Each structure stands twice: as C-alpha cells, then as structure tokens.
Amino acid sequence: MNKKLEHKLKDNSIKPTAMRLLVLKFLTEQNKAVSLQDIELAFERADKSTLFRTLKTFENSKIIHSIEDGTGHLKYALCLEGCSCSPIDLHYHFHCNMCKETFCLTELNVPTIELPKNFEMQQANMVIKGICGTCK
Amino acid sequence: MNKKLEHKLKDNSIKPTAMRLLVLKFLTEQNKAVSLQDIELAFERADKSTLFRTLKTFENSKIIHSIEDGTGHLKYALCLEGCSCSPIDLHYHFHCNMCKETFCLTELNVPTIELPKNFEMQQANMVIKGICGTCK
DNA sequence: AAAATGATGCAAGTGAGTTGCAAAGTTTAT
DNA sequence: ATAAACTTTGCAACTCACTTGCATCATTTT
Ligand SMILES: [Mn+2]
Ligand SMILES: [Mn+2]
Ligand SMILES: [Zn+2]
Ligand SMILES: [Zn+2]
Numbered sequence: 001m002n003k004k005l006e007h008k009l010k011d012n013s014i015k016p017t018a019m020r021l022l023v024l025k026f027l028t029e030q031n032k033a034v035s036l037q038d039i040e041l042a043f044e045r046a047d048k049s050t051l052f053r054t055l056k057t058f059e060n061s062k063i064i065h066s067i068e069d070g071t072g073h074l075k076y077a078l079c080l081e082g083c084s085c086s087p088i089d090l091h092y093h094f095h096c097n098m099c100k101e102t103f104c105l106t107e108l109n110v111p112t113i114e115l116p117k118n119f120e121m122q123q124a125n126m127v128i129k130g131i132c133g134t135c136k
Numbered sequence: 137m138n139k140k141l142e143h144k145l146k147d148n149s150i151k152p153t154a155m156r157l158l159v160l161k162f163l164t165e166q167n168k169a170v171s172l173q174d175i176e177l178a179f180e181r182a183d184k185s186t187l188f189r190t191l192k193t194f195e196n197s198k199i200i201h202s203i204e205d206g207t208g209h210l211k212y213a214l215c216l217e218g219c220s221c222s223p224i225d226l227h228y229h230f231h232c233n234m235c236k237e238t239f240c241l242t243e244l245n246v247p248t249i250e251l252p253k254n255f256e257m258q259q260a261n262m263v264i265k266g267i268c269g270t271c272k
Numbered sequence: 273a274a275a276a277t278g279a280t281g282c283a284a285g286t287g288a289g290t291t292g293c294a295a296a297g298t299t300t301a302t
Numbered sequence: 303a304t305a306a307a308c309t310t311t312g313c314a315a316c317t318c319a320c321t322t323g324c325a326t327c328a329t330t331t332t
Binding site: 068117127 | 204205228233241244253254257258259260261262266267269
C-alpha cells in the first residue's frame with residue numbers, strides 16, 4: 001500500500017520523505033478537493049510552509065492539480081493516472097454553495113471549445129457552482 | 137451619451153454619482169476585463185475603497201460580473217444587456233498567458249453540462265488559459 | 273432649517289499565500 | 303568512516319489583494 005505511494009513519488013523523481021508520503025496518502029483518501037488549510041488541520045504537527053512546498057512539488061510533477069473555486073482557498077486534488085494536465089485531460093469542477101466543498105467531475109472531459117481565430121487553449125479552470133447531490 | 141450611463145444606474149436603483157459614472161464609463165470603454173488595480177490606476181484621485189465598493193454595487197445589480205482568472209486579481213467586465221448572471225447567460229473567459237489579459241468570450245454561451253444526479257448548477261466561473269490572437 | 277440617509281476618504285485590519293534563512297536530515301565523494 | 307554537498311524542514315516574517323470601521327461630506331426628506 002505505502003509501497004505504491006512511494007513508487008508514485010519515485011517515478012516522478014520526488015524523494016519519498018515521511019511528510020510527503022503522509023500528504024500523498026491523505027490526498028488519495030479524499031473524495032473532494034482540499035485546501036492547504038485542510039491539510040494543516042489534518043497534520044497539526046507539520047509546518048504550513050512545508051505542506052505548501054509539498055503541494056507545489058506535487059503540482060509541478062502533475063501528481064495533483066489545483067482548482068480556483070472562488071473561495072479564496074486554492075484547492076488541490078489528485079490527478080488521474082497518466083494525466084498530463086493538458087487540454088485533453090481537463091475536467092470540470094463543482095463547488096457546492098451549500099456545503100462549500102469542491103469536487104472533481106472526472107467522469108466528463110471538457111469538450112473542445114470554439115475559440116476566436118488564432119486563440120490557443122493550453123489550460124483551463126472550469127468551476128461550476130450550485131448545489132451538490134448531498135445537499136439537494 | 138452620459139445620459140445613457142446615468143439611466144443604466146438609475147434603472148438599477150443606483151444613484152449616479154460622479155464617481156460611479158466615471159467608473160461605469162471606463163468599464164464600457166474596455167474590451168477586456170479589468171481589475172480593481174486597473175481602475176485605481178485610471179483614477180488616481182479616487183480612493184481604492186470607494187472604487188471597491190462601486191464595483192461591488194455594480195456587481196450586486198448585475199451591471200458587471202467578476203471573473204477569477206487565477207492571477208489573484210479579480211477581474212470585472214460589463215454584463216451584456218439584459219443579463220441576469222444565471223446559467224443561461226454564462227459565457228467562457230479567456231486568459232492569455234502571454235499578455236496576461238482576460239477577455240469575455242461572449243459569442244459563445246456555456247452549454248448545458250451533464251452533472252451528476254441531483255446536482256444543480258447556479259453559476260459558473262469558466263476560464264480558458266492559453267495564447268490570445270494578438271500574442272499568437 | 274434640521275434631520276435622515278447615503279457616499280466617500282482615510283487608515284487600519286484580515287488572511288491566504290509566499291519567502292529567507294538556519295537547523296536537521298540525506299546522499300555522495302574522499 | 304568522515305567530510306563535503308545537497309535537500310528538506312520549521313520558524314518567523316513578509317507580501318499583497320481585499321475588506322472594514324468610522325468620521326466627514328453630500329444629497330434627499332421631513
Ligand atoms: Mn480536478
Ligand atoms: Mn464575462
Ligand atoms: Zn453540498
Ligand atoms: Zn495575449
């Protein structure tokens with residue numbers, strides 16, 4: 001189990017320190033996107049900046065991606081296996097106005113959007129807001 | 137000309153003060169979304185908090201809408217005539233990684249997206265990032 | 273003319289995110 | 303094995319966009 005997480009890091013040339021393994025494990029256990037604060041609360045002994053840098057490291061290696069959901073707290077979620085965070089991998093996100101949680105809607109990829117002439121899409125931040133199934 | 141702007145405010149029960157008219161005029165002159173800072177620079181004599189509150193007032197009345205483009209500076213742009221900022225009025229936004237500007241892509245409305253069962257969409261913040269036509 | 277209401281300007285606060293730097297830990301070279 | 307080089311971590315301080323409290327000024331109502 002931990003071996004798998006360890007390999008995930010090694011495969012991305014990230015040294016599997018104790019802290020990083022814990023954070024990665026925590027991320028895999030979530031079914032929603034989490035903020036730096038959420039992680040701080042989960043690991044009270046750990047320092048904010050260490051966690052921050054851990055997330056940036058993971059994000060740079062495309063192990064996780066970040067979502068601006070409009071709450072002012074950047075959210076992070078695991079990428080799917082083999083994700084390169086390119087347009088083809090993009091999915092929508094849903095932010096519930098009631099429970100304030102943010103989810104990846106990985107079932108559905110973002111379709112090709114007709115951009116004006118000569119515009120080139122590289123990334124996207126797609127956030128749908130409303131009421132989630134649990135709160136409805 | 138100014139009469140038209142004045143009416144736009146009055147129609148929304150906003151008192152057309154000098155400051156508000158100037159800000160509204162400025163917004164109508166843009167072909168891109170602007171930040172609070174952009175407006176501060178355009179009106180150096182005006183106070184930031186007044187401008188801030190002006191924008192919030194406009195936004196509440198759906199004269200303008202805001203866009204989180206991931207730059208950390210919330211952007212504002214005029215709504216189209218008759219916009220109610222409901223799902224049916226939604227459009228994509230484009231943020232250029234090169235010139236760092238953000239545009240409303242009002243030509244194209246956001247299509248209905250297949251949400252999971254019982255999810256209800258109320259608003260959205262859709263930002264596509266890449267290279268704009270001018271920078272390409 | 274006085275009172276009530278609303279807008280504005282100034283200054284200070286909030287808070288997520290970020291950075292510098294020294295200490296601790298790990299890896300590599302001698 | 304030991305020293306040097308490199309990496310990660312923890313702490314504290316900083317940045318910066320945004321937000322708020324409050325006194326003053328302007329406008330509207332009584
Ligand atoms: Mn996602
Ligand atoms: Mn727009
Ligand atoms: Zn919910
Ligand atoms: Zn551009």
